[in-house]
Amino acid sequence: MRIFKKILIATILIIGLIVLGFLDHADRSIVYSKYIPEEELKEFTLYKTIEEVKQAYERHYNDTAYQFPRGEVKKVLIYKNLPIISRLTKREVDKDKIIDFVNNPENFDWDETTWTIDESEYILRFYDLKNNEIGKIWICMTDCGMTESIPFSPTMKFGVLSLIGRDRLTKMINEIYKNNG
Numbered sequence: 001m002r003i004f005k006k007i008l009i010a011t012i013l014i015i016g017l018i019v020l021g022f023l024d025h026a027d028r029s030i031v032y033s034k035y036i037p038e039e040e041l042k043e044f045t046l047y048k049t050i051e052e053v054k055q056a057y058e059r060h061y062n063d064t065a066y067q068f069p070r071g072e073v074k075k076v077l078i079y080k081n082l083p084i085i086s087r088l089t090k091r092e093v094d095k096d097k098i099i100d101f102v103n104n105p106e107n108f109d110w111d112e113t114t115w116t117i118d119e120s121e122y123i124l125r126f127y128d129l130k131n132n133e134i135g136k137i138w139i140c141m142t143d144c145g146m147t148e149s150i151p152f153s154p155t156m157k158f159g160v161l162s163l164i165g166r167d168r169l170t171k172m173i174n175e176i177y178k179n180n181g
Helices: 002-028 038-044 050-059 095-102 163-179
Strands: 075-080 091-093 122-127 133-140 146-150
Touching: 038 050, 075 095, 091 095, 091 163, 095 163
Parallel strands: none
Antiparallel strands: 075 091, 075 122, 122 133, 133 146
């Protein structure tokens, strides 16, 4: 009976760790397909050359319908993208400052992104008045200076930070983690 209890406890612990690992991975990445409305597909990408795509983005820089995160924001949290313990690293971000940053096309360049979100160092989560997550941005700073966002916003171009944007965002992140421990 004693060996049975040990096997049962070990099995429960292993299953618990597997579930915890899966939930953590799902929390820090995208485990579902991103839905892109048909009108967005037509306006921004479908049957367009790269120049036409850029022009479509530029036409919508000031379009409030596409400003990130496309809803009223109550709070913004940033997390270090660390396995299992990322939720322990959360800090609140000045929502107006970060929303202004991501909706300013000067902070982004037209280069294509060549990374996966698993390489991101930080995750920004945007919450509405009902505390529902309405936006998410993965940020890779050190090696690539790239972002990925849900939902899409034309002001972020293809997700590459400009030199100015990279410098601004680095200062914001350093300030957040320096001032909040």
